[in-house]
Amino acid sequence: xxxxxxxxxxxxxxxxxxxxxxxxxxxxxxxxxxxxxxxxxxxxxxxxxxxxxxxxxxxxxxxxxxxxxxxxxxxxxxxxxxxxxxxxxxxxxxxxxxxxxxxxxxxxxxxxxxxxxxxxxx
Numbered sequence: 001x002x003x004x005x006x007x008x009x010x011x012x013x014x015x016x017x018x019x020x021x022x023x024x025x026x027x028x029x030x031x032x033x034x035x036x037x038x039x040x041x042x043x044x045x046x047x048x049x050x051x052x053x054x055x056x057x058x059x060x061x062x063x064x065x066x067x068x069x070x071x072x073x074x075x076x077x078x079x080x081x082x083x084x085x086x087x088x089x090x091x092x093x094x095x096x097x098x099x100x101x102x103x104x105x106x107x108x109x110x111x112x113x114x115x116x117x118x119x120x121x122x
Contacts, residue, residue: 028068030055034088039069043076057086074112084109092116 028037028046030053037046046068047061060081064071072090075083089103108115 037068039067039072041068042066043068043071057081072107073114073116075107075109075114077111082109082111084111 028035028041028049030036030049033055035046035050035055035058043061043064043066047058047064050056050058051062060077060079061071064076064078066076070076071083072087077083084104084107087104087107087109089101090107092100092102094100102115106115108118
């Protein structure tokens with residue numbers, strides 16, 4: 001799976017596996033002072049959209065390239081804040097196709113780390 005492809009390098013020899021992009025299947029919404037987005041939504045766009053709606057907490061994300069999914073995966077941060085400070089939950093699709101919803105505690109965030117880097121399925 002590939003988000004927008006930022007920070008992605010591929011060998012000149014190519015990539016010998018199926019590749020799927022999430023880019024066209026993503027959007028974002030803001031309701032009742034909370035935001036939700038798909039994994040491939042631009043992290044910068046979510047930050048800007050939140051600010052325009054008067055929501056605080058994502059100001060640090062204004063210059064971080066990449067996607068929301070990538071930012072959650074690595075607990076992206078800048079300017080003294082990171083994803084763990086604003087994160088509520090994520091719906092995860094594991095490699096075997098099973099799904100789970102993980103809350104902030106289950107994500108075991110540290111900087112720049114989340115449980116997603118360790119575990120492929122629960």
